[in-house]
Amino acid sequence: xxxxxxxxxxxxxxxxxxxxxxxxxxxxxxxxxxxxxxxxxxxxxxxxxxxxxxxxxxxxxxxxxxxxxxxxxxxxxxxxxxxxxxxxxxxxxxxxxxxxxxxxxxxxxxxxxxxxxxxxxxxxxxxxxxxxxxxxxxxxxxxxxxxxxxxxxxxxxxxxxxxxxxxxxxxxxxxxxxxxxxxxxxxxxxxxxxxxxxxxxxxxxxxxxxxxxxxxxxxxxxxxxxxxxxxxxxxxxxxxxxxxxxxxxxxxxxxxxxxxxxxxxxxxxxxxxxxxxxxxxxxxxxxxxxxxxxxxxxxxxxxxxxxxxxxxxxxxxxxxxxxxxxxxxxxxxxxxxxxxxxxxxxxxxxxxxxxxxxxxxxxxxxxxxxxxxxxxxxxxxxxxxxxxxxxxxxxxxxxxxxxxxxxxxxxxxxxxxxxxxxxxxxxxxxxxxxxxxxxxxxxxxxxxxxxxxxxxxxxxxxxxxxxxxxxxxxxxxxxxxxxxxxxxxxxxxxxxxxxxxxxxxxxxxxxxxxxxxxxxxxxxx
Amino acid sequence: xxxxxxxxxxxxxxxxxxxxxxxxxxxxxxxxxxxxxxxxxxxxxxxxxxxxxxxxxxxxxxxxxxxxxxxxxxxxxxxxxxxxxxxxxxxxxxxxxxxxxxxxxxxxxxxxxxxxxxxxxxxxxxxxxxxxxxxxxxxxxxxxxxxxxxxxxxxxxxxxxxxxxxxxxxxxxxxxxxxxxxxxxxxxxxxxxxxxxxxxxxxxxxxxxxxxxxxxxxxxxxxxxxxxxxxxxxxxxxxxxxxxxxxxxxxxxxxxxxxxxxxxxxxxxxxxxxxxxxxxxxxxxxxxxxxxxxxxxxxxxxxxxxxxxxxxxxxxxxxxxxxxxxxxxxxxxxxxxxx
Numbered sequence: 001x002x003x004x005x006x007x008x009x010x011x012x013x014x015x016x017x018x019x020x021x022x023x024x025x026x027x028x029x030x031x032x033x034x035x036x037x038x039x040x041x042x043x044x045x046x047x048x049x050x051x052x053x054x055x056x057x058x059x060x061x062x063x064x065x066x067x068x069x070x071x072x073x074x075x076x077x078x079x080x081x082x083x084x085x086x087x088x089x090x091x092x093x094x095x096x097x098x099x100x101x102x103x104x105x106x107x108x109x110x111x112x113x114x115x116x117x118x119x120x121x122x123x124x125x126x127x128x129x130x131x132x133x134x135x136x137x138x139x140x141x142x143x144x145x146x147x148x149x150x151x152x153x154x155x156x157x158x159x160x161x162x163x164x165x166x167x168x169x170x171x172x173x174x175x176x177x178x179x180x181x182x183x184x185x186x187x188x189x190x191x192x193x194x195x196x197x198x199x200x201x202x203x204x205x206x207x208x209x210x211x212x213x214x215x216x217x218x219x220x221x222x223x224x225x226x227x228x229x230x231x232x233x234x235x236x237x238x239x240x241x242x243x244x245x246x247x248x249x250x251x252x253x254x255x256x257x258x259x260x261x262x263x264x265x266x267x268x269x270x271x272x273x274x275x276x277x278x279x280x281x282x283x284x285x286x287x288x289x290x291x292x293x294x295x296x297x298x299x300x301x302x303x304x305x306x307x308x309x310x311x312x313x314x315x316x317x318x319x320x321x322x323x324x325x326x327x328x329x330x331x332x333x334x335x336x337x338x339x340x341x342x343x344x345x346x347x348x349x350x351x352x353x354x355x356x357x358x359x360x361x362x363x364x365x366x367x368x369x370x371x372x373x374x375x376x377x378x379x380x381x382x383x384x385x386x387x388x389x390x391x392x393x394x395x396x397x398x399x400x401x402x403x404x405x406x407x408x409x410x411x412x413x414x415x416x417x418x419x420x421x422x423x424x425x426x427x428x429x430x431x432x433x434x435x436x437x438x439x440x441x442x443x444x445x446x447x448x449x450x451x452x453x454x455x456x457x458x459x460x461x462x463x464x465x466x467x468x469x470x471x472x473x474x475x476x477x478x479x480x481x482x483x484x485x486x487x488x489x490x491x492x493x494x495x496x497x498x499x500x501x502x503x504x505x506x507x508x509x510x511x512x513x514x515x516x517x518x519x520x521x522x523x524x525x
Numbered sequence: 526x527x528x529x530x531x532x533x534x535x536x537x538x539x540x541x542x543x544x545x546x547x548x549x550x551x552x553x554x555x556x557x558x559x560x561x562x563x564x565x566x567x568x569x570x571x572x573x574x575x576x577x578x579x580x581x582x583x584x585x586x587x588x589x590x591x592x593x594x595x596x597x598x599x600x601x602x603x604x605x606x607x608x609x610x611x612x613x614x615x616x617x618x619x620x621x622x623x624x625x626x627x628x629x630x631x632x633x634x635x636x637x638x639x640x641x642x643x644x645x646x647x648x649x650x651x652x653x654x655x656x657x658x659x660x661x662x663x664x665x666x667x668x669x670x671x672x673x674x675x676x677x678x679x680x681x682x683x684x685x686x687x688x689x690x691x692x693x694x695x696x697x698x699x700x701x702x703x704x705x706x707x708x709x710x711x712x713x714x715x716x717x718x719x720x721x722x723x724x725x726x727x728x729x730x731x732x733x734x735x736x737x738x739x740x741x742x743x744x745x746x747x748x749x750x751x752x753x754x755x756x757x758x759x760x761x762x763x764x765x766x767x768x769x770x771x772x773x774x775x776x777x778x779x780x781x782x783x784x785x786x787x788x789x790x791x792x793x794x795x796x797x798x799x800x801x802x803x804x805x806x807x808x809x810x811x812x813x814x815x816x817x818x819x820x821x822x823x824x825x826x827x828x829x830x831x832x833x834x835x836x837x838x839x840x841x842x843x844x845x846x847x848x849x850x851x852x853x854x855x856x857x858x859x860x861x862x863x864x
Contacts, residue, residue: 014560015550027546163808275550275557282547289543 003212005520007323010034012377014182015274018285020517021395021477022363024292024299025270027285030348034511037385038273039520042260045312046364049095052316053102056254060319063252066103069183070110070498077181079205080101081132082121082151084356086258087517091308095256097137099187099316103254105141116177118148119205119242123211123452124150124357125406126444132362151327154452157416162209163248165504166240169212174504175205179249186253186321190327190328192269192336192379193227193521196234197325198242204243206455208436213237217424220464224377225478227521234362242321243346254318257331258311259498260518265310305360318422336521340385343524345509346501347386348377348494351396352517357451357459362403365482366410368458373473376514381523385512389471391501393494398478400484405449406519409441414485421486424448424464472504553757556668572841583667583684588677589706594655598855600679601654606647609640612759613751617648619770619796623741626653626773628705632741633729635722636711636792637848638748640759642680647707648768656709658700660685662715687726689712698728702736703745712786720749720848721824722794730786734776740789742771744796765850769796790818794827798808798853801828 002484008014016027017036030036046052050351057066070076078094083089089277100117104396115137132149141149152175153159161176178184178201187205188198199226207219214237215220221228222233229235245251247374264268267288269281275287292300315331317324353363355371357431363371372394386392402411417431432454441453467473473488474497501509513518543667547778551557587593609615634645646654661667663684666676676682683697698708712725735739747766752759776785783817795811803812816827817835826833833839 009558011560013550013558015557016546026542027549029546196643275559277555277557279555282551285748286540286543286547290540 002043005038005040007205007338007340008036008038010036010439013157014086016284017274017513017515018270019348019395020352020511021350022397022399023304024289024352024397025298025350026395027274028045029511030494031498031511034348034513036342036395036513036515037339037340037520037522038134038515039260039336039338039518040334042271042518043314043335045259045261045314046243046316048486049098049150049313049316050102051184053099053254057102057106057315060324060325061317062320063318066185066252066318067106067110069250069252070107070112071115071182072111074112074114075177076107076112076115076183076185077178077179078115078117078185078187079152079178079201080187081118081200081204082116082119082124083127083191083359084121084124085195086191086311086368087311087354087359088188088262088305088309089134089359090258090311091264092134092394093137094135095188095189095258095311095313095316096135097140097297099254099256100140103185103187104143108479115144115148116181117144118175118178118205119151120200121151122204122206123208123445123455123458125449125451125521127386128449138229140472152205154211155446160207164244164245164496166237166244168237168240169198170237170241171209172202172241173207173210174201174245175525176469177184182250184249186251188253188255190255190257190332192375192519193229193329193332194232194235194378196253196328196468197229197236199255200321201245202238202241203252208452210241212432212436213241215461217428217461217464220461221468222297225384226378227378239440246321252318253321253324254316255324255328256317256348257315257328257335259314261312262312262333262518263309264307267307274441282495297401301353301362306415324353333521336379336519337381337523338520338523340512341389342344343383344385344390344512345387345505346391346393347377347384347512348383348393348511348513349395350516351394357455358403358406361406362401363396364402364407364414365398365400365479365486366408366414366456367407368394368398368475368478369486369488370459370462372445372463372475373466373470374459375467376491376516377463377466378517379514379516379521383523383524384469385514385522385524388468389504390469390472391472391504391509392466393474393476393491393497393501394433396478397477398475398490400479400482407456408449408450409435409438409446410451410456416506417456418485418487422467424461424467427457427460472501474500536647538722545764545804552755552801560737571858572812582663583673583677585677585681585683588681589658593678597678597681598655600641601646602651605643605679609643609647609759612761613640613747613766614761615618615644615648615747615766615768617770618770618774620648620650622667622770622772623650623653626739626741629656629702629705629736630736630741630773631702631729631733632707632743633671633712633725633789634655634708634709634745635717635786635795635797636713637713637717637720637745640748640752641711641745643710643746644745644766646680646772652756653707653760657681657709658683660708660710662687679709685710685728698732702732702738702781708732711859712789716754717824717848718754719824719844720753721826721844722790722819724819724821725786725790725822727782730776730782730789734780735780735787739773739775740785741773742789742796742797744769744771745798746797762849764849764850765800767800769799771796787818791816794818796826816851 161179436454444450478490659680662683666685667673689693712729713723731817747764750764794816799807818826
């Protein structure tokens with residue numbers, strides 16, 4: 001049986017603890033009394049995964065078995081989560097491949113000819129053929145690419161359809177092929193509690209016109225947190241849209257959850273509690289640290305982005321989205337949830353090398369901010385781990401680097417927008433429309449491998465709640481000019497950061513360190 | 526990137542700095558103690574690497590077979606005792622009180638060094654030592670096969686779960702006592718960090734009371750100075766090394782486990798202070814409650830040369846300072862005070 005998550009109080013017996021900082025990591029001596037939130041141990045993966053997938057498709061929740069929904073002459077669209085999930089990418093065979101193969105076997109047996117596969121990349125960059133092949137596997141790729149295995153295009157006006165507006169006036173516009181299909185099978189990986197469920201189709205297959213209704217400063221400031229769907233304004237919006245979509249499109253969803261085996265065997269010490277490191281783990285830590293320091297940044301990045309996680313699958317559930325998602329969330333909580341009593345004055349987070357938007361790419365300063373103040377800060381239920389007006393300390397070198405192909409609008413956002421203001425509301429009002437409708441960015445999004453022009457804005461909005469909540473933000477080890485451009489402080493060491501923080505929280509603050517990855521969702525009472 | 530910068534020699538980012546960070550808080554085997562706040566699924570606090578999935582208890586019955594006993598006798602008497610005695614020249618006292626001891630008993634001692642066990646076993650008459658098994662921390666001595674085998678063979682050790690996280694149907698110590706074995710236990714649960722005594726856990730007194738067997742208090746002095754935590758070999762210091770056995774104490778009728786534990790602790794404190802006060806004064810001091818005893822998480826030294834306020838924390842350096850105080854006088858046992 002896997003051990004549950006727990007909160008450790010650092011004492012004199014606590015060895016230095018691991019903190020991620022980009023492609024590197026360090027052992028850090030945290031002040032005595034610091035509370036450290038650890039996730040539950042990795043749950044055992046399902047052994048007979050193919051059997052479980054088959055059972056899920058044949059015995060779905062709130063729906064007829066999949067074979068009964070398939071018939072000759074129908075239009076079947078299989079949609080799957082894009083490369084932003086899971087992180088790091090899953091070692092082959094990806095669970096999406098295993099599900100898609102079984103769905104296709106059933107479709108073939110029923111004589112379905114008109115099948116399309118679409119990556120639900122929303123406003124993310126298109127997946128390259130190699131990335132698509134990694135997700136769907138060789139057999140599916142060879143059978144469908146390039147004509148019938150495509151990326152969703154949120155700017156292809158001819159292939160979008162406006163389904164209507166919600167009661168709140170939110171426009172729902174999604175991929176035409178999906179909207180006009182007899183059945184959409186959505187294959188999902190729910191890595192965090194924010195993913196899956198109503199978000200899948202209403203975001204993954206939507207256009208900017210539709211997405212702007214929930215990806216905005218107001219909604220994100222009222223999503224506390226966006227990993228707690230009942231308390232997330234963003235999810236309320238997804239729900240309204242999904243209700244509308246559900247009335248017009250038949251969606252059969254297959255949701256999966258993964259365990260916390262985030263790192264491969266060579267770096268398994270990253271998955272372990274520090275006092276349980278054996279000689280092998282210590283040697284691996286040392287070798288990784290020394291190896292990192294010997295490599296150039298680009299070599300280091302390539303190496304780490306080649307890392308594939310040996311995830312085990314902890315749950316496969318299929319059927320009607322509204323019935324499947326609560327089960328999925330329970331599985332996510334089983335793996336990630338740790339109970340925490342009370343908030344601290346200071347929250348500490350170590351930011352790793354990867355976030356949903358820099359897979360096989362560069363983690364630029366805006367993505368670093370998004371990962372820290374957006375994703376990691378919001379990994380809570382009930383209330384943040386740090387009190388209002390407290391201090392957030394994040395570890396990341398924050399190099400001033402951008403991927404010119406993947407993130408062209410980020411470069412301009414960094415150089416032009418952030419040079420003027422860092423206030424999300426001002427940025428939204430003044431600059432969003434210009435970037436979102438810029439024809440050059442749209443062209444790069446559609447024809448190259450660029451994120452949509454509006455994407456850096458959304459990254460900035462992800463952090464809007466944290467920016468409002470925190471009294472001070474400090475990045476340890478960050479490039480000073482990049483940190484200054486983002487409007488945060490930089491410090492060389494934790495002690496320096498705590499010294500800076502003393503202006504806000506005094507000289508003996510309570511500190512909580514959310515130890516991740518692997519991901520930990522703090523339920524703060 | 527931080528890693529690309531030229532690391533300062535010995536500082537963060539250098540190989541030496543990384544090694545120092547890795548070594549910090551770990552023993553010579555590279556293992557770290559689980560932090561105090563960490564609770565195992567069983568509800569206990571944890572030791573080295575504790576909290577790992579359920580572990581099986583290492584079998585030690587083989588170490589009590591005649592063949593293993595013969596090998597152990599050679600190792601203990603021929604090698605270990607010779608080395609320890611040559612290095613530390615311990616003074617052994619109170620063996621006469623054990624002459625009437627028949628049948629199993631539980632030897633309980635204060636614990637501040639790996640030297641304690643070889644000294645106590647080496648001091649005991651062979652008829653007792655040969656029939657004595659030693660309780661050793663399961664999470665420390667029984668985590669790898671090589672160390673488990675060595676410990677079991679050399680000391681006739683059996684694993685003790687000091688944090689209550691292991692569940693086994695029958696208590697091994699009780700089985701051993703039923704089979705006529707005496708036990709050597711350290712009720713503090715771990716070696717002292719500073720030479721001061723910690724409060725006793727209930728296990729030893731519970732066993733005595735439930736099995737109706739006597740406890741033999743043993744005070745060991747000077748081992749903290751000679752070979753504290755982190756040292757692999759003993760060194761000779763100005764602190765005399767003494768192993769002092771007390772009179773066997775059977776549990777009294779209707780005596781509770783807690784009361785018996787306190788009595789046991791008081792006797793060990795008296796034996797410990799006999800070095801400074803002499804035999805009679807140490808008895809009086811114990812009787813009048815003048816000896817400091819550990820309570821809860823507060824450690825104590827029965828006697829200190831500098832004033833210590835009961836219940837108030839004492840700086841770590843002062844604790845170590847007191848525990849390594851050089852011995853005075855000619856080393857002869859005193860029955861009466863000199864003044």
